[in-house]
Amino acid sequence: MKLLNCQIDNERFIGLLDNNRTINLSKALKVYSTIYGSEDWSFNSIEDLLGLDNPEFCLKKVVDFIDRYNLKESLYVESFKTLSPIIRPSKIIALGRNYTEHARETGYNPPEEPIFFSKAVSAIIGPEDAIVYPEWLTRVDPEAELGLVIGKRAKNVSKEKAMEYIFGYTIINDVTARDMQTEDLKIANPWFRSKSFDTFCPIGPYLVLKGYIRDPHDLNIELRVNGATRQKDNTRNLIFKIPEIVSYITLHMTLEPGDIIATGTPSGIAPVYPGDTVEIEIENIGILRNTVIRG
Ligand code: MG
Numbered sequence: 001m002k003l004l005n006c007q008i009d010n011e012r013f014i015g016l017l018d019n020n021r022t023i024n025l026s027k028a029l030k031v032y033s034t035i036y037g038s039e040d041w042s043f044n045s046i047e048d049l050l051g052l053d054n055p056e057f058c059l060k061k062v063v064d065f066i067d068r069y070n071l072k073e074s075l076y077v078e079s080f081k082t083l084s085p086i087i088r089p090s091k092i093i094a095l096g097r098n099y100t101e102h103a104r105e106t107g108y109n110p111p112e113e114p115i116f117f118s119k120a121v122s123a124i125i126g127p128e129d130a131i132v133y134p135e136w137l138t139r140v141d142p143e144a145e146l147g148l149v150i151g152k153r154a155k156n157v158s159k160e161k162a163m164e165y166i167f168g169y170t171i172i173n174d175v176t177a178r179d180m181q182t183e184d185l186k187i188a189n190p191w192f193r194s195k196s197f198d199t200f201c202p203i204g205p206y207l208v209l210k211g212y213i214r215d216p217h218d219l220n221i222e223l224r225v226n227g228a229t230r231q232k233d234n235t236r237n238l239i240f241k242i243p244e245i246v247s248y249i250t251l252h253m254t255l256e257p258g259d260i261i262a263t264g265t266p267s268g269i270a271p272v273y274p275g276d277t278v279e280i281e282i283e284n285i286g287i288l289r290n291t292v293i294r295g
Helices: 025-036 055-068 100-105 178-186 242-252
Strands: 002-008 011-018 021-024 081-083 092-096 115-119 131-133 144-150 166-173 207-209 220-225 228-234 260-262 277-282 286-294
Touching: 002 021, 011 025, 021 025, 025 055, 055 207, 115 242, 144 220, 144 242, 144 277, 166 260, 166 277, 166 286, 242 260
Parallel strands: 092 260, 131 286
Antiparallel strands: 002 011, 002 081, 002 207, 011 021, 092 115, 144 166, 144 260, 166 207, 220 228, 220 277, 277 286
Protein backbone atom coordinates (compact mmCIF):
# COMPACT_ATOMS: atom_id res chain seq x y z
CA MET A 1 0.00 0.00 0.00
CA LYS A 2 1.65 3.21 -1.20
CA LEU A 3 0.43 6.44 0.34
CA LEU A 4 1.24 9.98 -0.73
CA ASN A 5 0.47 13.48 0.46
CA CYS A 6 -1.30 15.47 -2.25
CA GLN A 7 -2.34 19.07 -2.72
CA ILE A 8 -4.73 20.81 -5.12
CA ASP A 9 -4.83 24.58 -4.59
CA ASN A 10 -4.92 24.89 -0.80
CA GLU A 11 -6.54 21.55 -0.16
CA ARG A 12 -4.43 18.69 1.11
CA PHE A 13 -5.40 15.05 1.06
CA ILE A 14 -3.94 11.58 1.32
CA GLY A 15 -3.56 9.70 -1.93
CA LEU A 16 -3.39 5.96 -2.43
CA LEU A 17 -1.53 4.70 -5.46
CA ASP A 18 -3.68 2.35 -7.53
CA ASN A 19 -1.58 1.05 -10.42
CA ASN A 20 -0.70 4.32 -12.13
CA ARG A 21 -3.60 6.31 -10.78
CA THR A 22 -4.24 7.95 -7.44
CA ILE A 23 -7.28 7.49 -5.24
CA ASN A 24 -8.37 10.26 -2.88
CA LEU A 25 -8.03 8.20 0.28
CA SER A 26 -9.00 11.10 2.55
CA LYS A 27 -12.39 11.22 0.87
CA ALA A 28 -12.82 7.45 1.18
CA LEU A 29 -11.86 7.52 4.88
CA LYS A 30 -14.40 10.27 5.51
CA VAL A 31 -17.20 8.44 3.69
CA TYR A 32 -16.36 5.17 5.41
CA SER A 33 -16.36 6.70 8.90
CA THR A 34 -19.65 8.52 8.20
CA ILE A 35 -21.39 5.32 7.10
CA TYR A 36 -20.00 3.01 9.75
CA GLY A 37 -20.25 5.45 12.62
CA SER A 38 -16.71 4.95 13.86
CA GLU A 39 -14.76 8.06 14.85
CA ASP A 40 -14.67 10.93 12.38
CA TRP A 41 -11.83 10.07 10.05
CA SER A 42 -11.14 13.53 8.66
CA PHE A 43 -7.53 13.02 7.74
CA ASN A 44 -5.81 15.29 5.27
CA SER A 45 -2.23 14.14 5.53
CA ILE A 46 -0.40 10.88 6.24
CA GLU A 47 0.74 12.33 9.57
CA ASP A 48 -2.90 12.34 10.71
CA LEU A 49 -3.01 8.54 10.35
CA LEU A 50 -0.34 8.16 13.01
CA GLY A 51 -3.00 8.71 15.66
CA LEU A 52 -4.91 5.56 14.69
CA ASP A 53 -4.43 2.49 16.88
CA ASN A 54 -3.86 0.16 13.97
CA PRO A 55 -3.51 2.20 10.78
CA GLU A 56 -2.79 -0.78 8.53
CA PHE A 57 -5.91 -2.58 9.66
CA CYS A 58 -8.09 0.55 9.29
CA LEU A 59 -6.78 1.33 5.82
CA LYS A 60 -7.27 -2.26 4.72
CA LYS A 61 -10.94 -2.04 5.74
CA VAL A 62 -11.36 1.16 3.74
CA VAL A 63 -9.65 -0.29 0.68
CA ASP A 64 -11.95 -3.34 0.86
CA PHE A 65 -14.90 -0.94 1.13
CA ILE A 66 -13.75 0.94 -2.00
CA ASP A 67 -13.51 -2.36 -3.91
CA ARG A 68 -16.78 -3.79 -2.63
CA TYR A 69 -18.80 -0.75 -3.68
CA ASN A 70 -16.86 -0.01 -6.87
CA LEU A 71 -15.97 3.49 -5.72
CA LYS A 72 -12.65 3.83 -7.50
CA GLU A 73 -13.89 5.83 -10.47
CA SER A 74 -15.47 8.41 -8.18
CA LEU A 75 -12.31 8.69 -6.09
CA TYR A 76 -9.60 9.03 -8.72
CA VAL A 77 -7.79 12.37 -8.75
CA GLU A 78 -5.69 13.89 -11.51
CA SER A 79 -3.22 16.79 -11.64
CA PHE A 80 -2.25 17.44 -8.06
CA LYS A 81 1.04 18.30 -6.44
CA THR A 82 2.78 15.53 -4.46
CA LEU A 83 4.25 16.71 -1.15
CA SER A 84 6.71 14.97 1.14
CA PRO A 85 4.96 11.97 2.77
CA ILE A 86 5.80 13.50 6.17
CA ILE A 87 5.63 17.27 6.08
CA ARG A 88 6.79 18.38 9.53
CA PRO A 89 8.28 15.61 11.70
CA SER A 90 9.58 16.57 15.12
CA LYS A 91 13.02 15.47 13.92
CA ILE A 92 15.09 13.86 11.22
CA ILE A 93 17.84 11.53 12.40
CA ALA A 94 20.36 10.27 9.87
CA LEU A 95 22.96 7.52 10.10
CA GLY A 96 26.56 8.22 9.09
CA ARG A 97 28.84 5.60 7.49
CA ASN A 98 26.34 2.78 7.68
CA TYR A 99 27.58 0.92 4.58
CA THR A 100 31.14 -0.43 4.78
CA GLU A 101 32.26 0.70 1.33
CA HIS A 102 30.89 4.17 1.86
CA ALA A 103 32.77 4.46 5.19
CA ARG A 104 35.94 3.44 3.37
CA GLU A 105 35.46 5.85 0.46
CA THR A 106 35.29 8.71 2.95
CA GLY A 107 38.52 7.52 4.58
CA TYR A 108 37.10 5.85 7.68
CA ASN A 109 36.80 2.33 9.03
CA PRO A 110 33.27 1.02 9.48
CA PRO A 111 32.02 2.28 12.86
CA GLU A 112 31.64 -0.03 15.84
CA GLU A 113 28.60 1.81 17.12
CA PRO A 114 25.99 3.65 15.06
CA ILE A 115 26.87 7.26 14.24
CA PHE A 116 23.86 9.49 14.03
CA PHE A 117 23.26 13.17 13.42
CA SER A 118 20.34 15.45 12.69
CA LYS A 119 19.16 17.33 9.63
CA ALA A 120 17.02 20.44 10.02
CA VAL A 121 13.32 19.73 9.47
CA SER A 122 13.17 22.94 7.41
CA ALA A 123 15.32 21.20 4.75
CA ILE A 124 12.46 18.88 3.76
CA ILE A 125 11.07 19.15 0.24
CA GLY A 126 8.76 16.92 -1.76
CA PRO A 127 9.34 14.94 -4.91
CA GLU A 128 8.31 17.79 -7.22
CA ASP A 129 10.51 20.46 -5.66
CA ALA A 130 14.00 21.46 -6.71
CA ILE A 131 17.21 21.10 -4.73
CA VAL A 132 18.58 24.64 -4.49
CA TYR A 133 22.37 24.81 -4.82
CA PRO A 134 23.68 27.91 -3.01
CA GLU A 135 26.15 29.63 -5.29
CA TRP A 136 28.89 29.87 -2.66
CA LEU A 137 29.12 26.12 -2.02
CA THR A 138 31.87 24.21 -3.80
CA ARG A 139 30.54 20.66 -3.70
CA VAL A 140 27.07 19.26 -3.14
CA ASP A 141 26.42 15.50 -3.12
CA PRO A 142 23.13 13.62 -3.13
CA GLU A 143 22.93 10.47 -0.98
CA ALA A 144 20.42 7.67 -1.59
CA GLU A 145 18.92 6.36 1.65
CA LEU A 146 16.13 4.12 2.84
CA GLY A 147 13.92 6.19 5.14
CA LEU A 148 12.02 4.91 8.18
CA VAL A 149 8.94 6.63 9.53
CA ILE A 150 8.21 6.09 13.22
CA GLY A 151 4.63 5.13 14.06
CA LYS A 152 4.46 5.54 17.82
CA ARG A 153 6.44 7.10 20.62
CA ALA A 154 9.60 5.11 21.28
CA LYS A 155 11.94 5.36 24.26
CA ASN A 156 14.43 2.74 25.45
CA VAL A 157 13.10 0.23 22.95
CA SER A 158 14.81 -3.16 22.71
CA LYS A 159 16.05 -4.53 19.39
CA GLU A 160 13.48 -7.29 19.69
CA LYS A 161 10.59 -4.83 19.90
CA ALA A 162 11.96 -2.12 17.61
CA MET A 163 10.10 -3.12 14.44
CA GLU A 164 6.77 -2.53 16.22
CA TYR A 165 7.55 1.19 16.17
CA ILE A 166 8.01 1.47 12.41
CA PHE A 167 5.05 2.92 10.53
CA GLY A 168 6.47 2.61 7.05
CA TYR A 169 9.28 3.20 4.59
CA THR A 170 10.15 5.95 2.17
CA ILE A 171 13.08 7.31 0.16
CA ILE A 172 15.35 10.08 1.40
CA ASN A 173 18.00 12.07 -0.38
CA ASP A 174 20.46 13.16 2.33
CA VAL A 175 21.89 16.04 0.30
CA THR A 176 25.20 17.18 1.73
CA ALA A 177 27.46 20.21 1.29
CA ARG A 178 30.47 17.89 1.07
CA ASP A 179 33.37 20.34 1.09
CA MET A 180 31.84 22.13 4.04
CA GLN A 181 31.32 18.84 5.88
CA THR A 182 34.94 17.82 5.23
CA GLU A 183 36.27 21.15 6.50
CA ASP A 184 34.01 21.02 9.56
CA LEU A 185 35.16 17.45 10.35
CA LYS A 186 38.79 18.56 10.30
CA ILE A 187 38.18 21.05 13.08
CA ALA A 188 35.80 18.74 14.98
CA ASN A 189 32.74 20.84 14.18
CA PRO A 190 29.33 19.17 13.79
CA TRP A 191 27.81 18.07 10.46
CA PHE A 192 24.57 19.88 11.11
CA ARG A 193 25.01 22.90 8.85
CA SER A 194 26.37 20.95 5.86
CA LYS A 195 23.35 18.63 6.05
CA SER A 196 20.66 21.23 6.66
CA PHE A 197 20.51 23.78 3.85
CA ASP A 198 16.99 24.53 2.71
CA THR A 199 15.86 21.86 0.20
CA PHE A 200 18.65 19.44 1.23
CA CYS A 201 16.19 16.77 2.34
CA PRO A 202 13.97 15.53 -0.49
CA ILE A 203 11.59 12.79 0.71
CA GLY A 204 9.04 10.60 -1.06
CA PRO A 205 7.09 10.29 -3.17
CA TYR A 206 5.52 7.36 -1.31
CA LEU A 207 5.23 6.05 2.16
CA VAL A 208 4.86 2.27 2.01
CA LEU A 209 3.24 0.82 5.11
CA LYS A 210 5.48 -1.58 7.00
CA GLY A 211 3.38 -4.68 6.34
CA TYR A 212 3.78 -4.24 2.60
CA ILE A 213 7.56 -4.58 2.59
CA ARG A 214 8.45 -8.21 3.07
CA ASP A 215 12.07 -7.63 4.05
CA PRO A 216 13.43 -4.09 4.43
CA HIS A 217 16.92 -5.60 4.54
CA ASP A 218 16.67 -6.90 1.01
CA LEU A 219 15.88 -3.89 -1.16
CA ASN A 220 17.92 -2.74 -4.12
CA ILE A 221 18.85 0.91 -3.83
CA GLU A 222 20.20 2.99 -6.67
CA LEU A 223 21.02 6.63 -7.33
CA ARG A 224 21.20 8.05 -10.85
CA VAL A 225 22.25 11.48 -12.02
CA ASN A 226 20.95 12.41 -15.47
CA GLY A 227 20.25 8.72 -16.01
CA ALA A 228 23.78 7.50 -15.14
CA THR A 229 24.10 5.18 -12.13
CA ARG A 230 26.26 6.49 -9.29
CA GLN A 231 25.25 4.39 -6.31
CA LYS A 232 23.96 0.83 -6.50
CA ASP A 233 23.66 -1.48 -3.52
CA ASN A 234 21.19 -3.46 -1.44
CA THR A 235 19.92 -2.70 2.07
CA ARG A 236 21.23 -6.10 3.19
CA ASN A 237 24.60 -4.33 3.37
CA LEU A 238 23.52 -1.89 6.06
CA ILE A 239 26.07 -2.27 8.86
CA PHE A 240 23.53 -1.52 11.59
CA LYS A 241 20.16 -3.00 10.76
CA ILE A 242 16.84 -1.30 11.41
CA PRO A 243 16.10 -2.85 14.86
CA GLU A 244 19.54 -1.90 16.08
CA ILE A 245 19.27 1.63 14.70
CA VAL A 246 15.89 2.29 16.32
CA SER A 247 16.90 0.71 19.62
CA TYR A 248 20.18 2.62 19.74
CA ILE A 249 18.61 6.01 18.99
CA THR A 250 15.93 5.49 21.64
CA LEU A 251 18.60 4.87 24.27
CA HIS A 252 19.46 8.53 23.75
CA MET A 253 16.20 10.27 22.90
CA THR A 254 12.49 9.71 22.45
CA LEU A 255 11.30 9.14 18.91
CA GLU A 256 7.91 10.67 18.20
CA PRO A 257 5.28 9.51 15.70
CA GLY A 258 6.25 10.85 12.28
CA ASP A 259 9.95 11.13 13.08
CA ILE A 260 12.17 10.18 10.19
CA ILE A 261 15.32 8.09 10.20
CA ALA A 262 17.61 8.06 7.18
CA THR A 263 19.50 4.77 7.40
CA GLY A 264 22.73 5.80 5.63
CA THR A 265 24.03 5.83 2.09
CA PRO A 266 25.97 3.28 0.00
CA SER A 267 29.27 4.03 -1.73
CA GLY A 268 29.46 6.06 -4.91
CA ILE A 269 29.04 9.60 -3.60
CA ALA A 270 29.81 12.28 -6.18
CA PRO A 271 28.82 15.90 -6.79
CA VAL A 272 25.85 17.30 -8.68
CA TYR A 273 25.46 20.67 -10.38
CA PRO A 274 22.61 23.02 -11.28
CA GLY A 275 20.70 21.52 -14.19
CA ASP A 276 21.18 17.92 -13.04
CA THR A 277 18.34 15.53 -12.32
CA VAL A 278 18.81 13.16 -9.39
CA GLU A 279 16.80 9.96 -9.14
CA ILE A 280 16.82 7.55 -6.24
CA GLU A 281 15.09 4.25 -6.76
CA ILE A 282 14.41 1.75 -3.99
CA GLU A 283 12.87 -1.56 -4.88
CA ASN A 284 9.17 -1.83 -3.99
CA ILE A 285 9.10 1.76 -2.74
CA GLY A 286 9.44 3.95 -5.82
CA ILE A 287 11.55 6.64 -7.45
CA LEU A 288 12.34 9.99 -5.86
CA ARG A 289 13.29 12.48 -8.58
CA ASN A 290 14.46 16.07 -8.07
CA THR A 291 16.24 18.58 -10.24
CA VAL A 292 19.06 20.80 -9.00
CA ILE A 293 18.80 24.54 -9.56
CA ARG A 294 21.14 27.43 -8.80
CA GLY A 295 20.30 29.41 -5.67
MG1 MG B 1 23.70 10.21 4.59
